[in-house]
Amino acid sequence: MDYYPMMVDLRNRPCTVVGGGEVAARKVAALLACGASVTVISPELAPQLQQWTREGRITAFTRPYREGDLAGAFLVMSATDDEQVNKAAAAEAGRCGLLLNVADAPRRGNFIVPAVIEQGPLVITVSTGGASPALAKKIRRELADKFGPEYGIFLTLLAKVRAQVAGGAETRAERQQLWEDLVNSDLLSLIAEGRIEEAEEKIQRAVNRIGT
Numbered sequence: 675m676d677y678y679p680m681m682v683d684l685r686n687r688p689c690t691v692v693g694g695g696e697v698a699a700r701k702v703a704a705l706l707a708c709g710a711s712v713t714v715i716s717p718e719l720a721p722q723l724q725q726w727t728r729e730g731r732i733t734a735f736t737r738p739y740r741e742g743d744l745a746g747a748f749l750v751m752s753a754t755d756d757e758q759v760n761k762a763a764a765a766e767a768g769r770c771g772l773l774l775n776v777a778d779a780p781r782r783g784n785f786i787v788p789a790v791i792e793q794g795p796l797v798i799t800v801s802t803g804g805a806s807p808a809l810a811k812k813i814r815r816e817l818a819d820k821f822g823p824e825y826g827i828f829l830t831l832l833a834k835v836r837a838q839v840a841g842g843a844e845t846r847a848e849r850q851q852l853w854e855d856l857v858n859s860d861l862l863s864l865i866a867e868g869r870i871e872e873a874e875e876k877i878q879r880a881v882n883r884i885g886t
Contacts, residue, residue, distance in 0.1 A: 677786060677803060682773075685709035688746055692739045692763045693753035694719040697777050701751045704787075706731060713747075715739050716754070739763055744770060753777040780804045789814035794826020795833065824865040831865075831874055832856065835881050844884050852884050 689705050691698050694716025702723060705712050712732040714723055719734060727734040735743075739759050744750055744766050750773065752763040764782045767774040774783040781804065788799035789810040798817055800810045832853075839849055856877060864873040 677801065679799070679801070681797070682749075683708075684749065686711055687748040688713065689749045689751070690715065690744055690747040691751045691753060692716070692743070692759065693751075693755075693777075694723055694734075694736075695753070695755070696720050698751075698753040699723050701753055701775075701777070701787075702726065702732060705749075705751075710749075715743050741766060744772060747772055749773040749775075751775045751777070752783075791818045791821060792826075793821055793823055793829075795829040796821065796825045822866065824862050827865050827870060828862055828873075831861075831870075831877055834874075835877060839881055839884070848884055852880060856880060 684705065685708065687710050689710040690713045691701050691705070692715050693701075694714060695718075698714065698716065699720045699722045702712055702714060706726070714727075714732055714734045715737070716723075716734075717736060717738055719727065719736060723732065723734065726732045739754075739762065741762070744763065747767075747770075750763065750767045752760045752767075752774070754760055755778075760776055760779065760782070764774060764776055764779075767783075773785055775785055775787055776782040780786045786801065786804050788801035789807070791798040791800075791814055798821065800813045800817065802810045839852065844852075859876070861873045861876060864870075864876070
């Protein structure tokens with residue numbers, strides 16, 4: 675199967691996780707990090723899920739999944755060790771036209787979760803289309819070594835001046851040239867060496883020069 679690669683905005687979107695074990699907890703953690711509104715359905719909850727329930731970060735129904743539980747959901751993740759429950763949840767999600775990931779049977783859903791590298795605003799995903807998650811993890815480790823924390827810091831610094839540049843009188847071509855000059859400069863090396871203030875000053879000088 676060829677998957678369409680995309681990034682989805684889940685802020686405040688209702689997402690349902692069927693299952694309450696450690697795998698489900700990892701799924702919930704990723705959803706919470708994206709600002710999703712998460713509901714968990716499972717007779718038992720892992721300690722982390724219990725804590726998030728007490729803190730009001732998630733809604734939990736401590737009972738078995740039943741037909742109709744996915745009503746109103748935007749996205750569903752099925753992460754139980756009960757094959758029949760996974761099949762039933764997948765069937766309901768399919769009838770309702772929902773985005774569905776099944777942890778141990780990715781072909782039963784309509785999207786898979788790639789291996790992810792995150793450095794601040796930088797997000798790199800690796801997928802083998804479900805053919806070899808182990809290879810995806812290997813590539814993720816290799817990319818994580820190449821794209822270190824300096825990339826996240828660099829993007830954060832650029833974001834600080836993006837609105838300033840966007841609101842200026844410069845032409846589109848000038849703005850494009852500015853971004854290309856910055857990303858092809860020695861700024862990443864400066865940041866990797868811990869010279870962050872120097873890098874920030876250099877970015878601001880470049881921004882101030884544009885259009886003058």
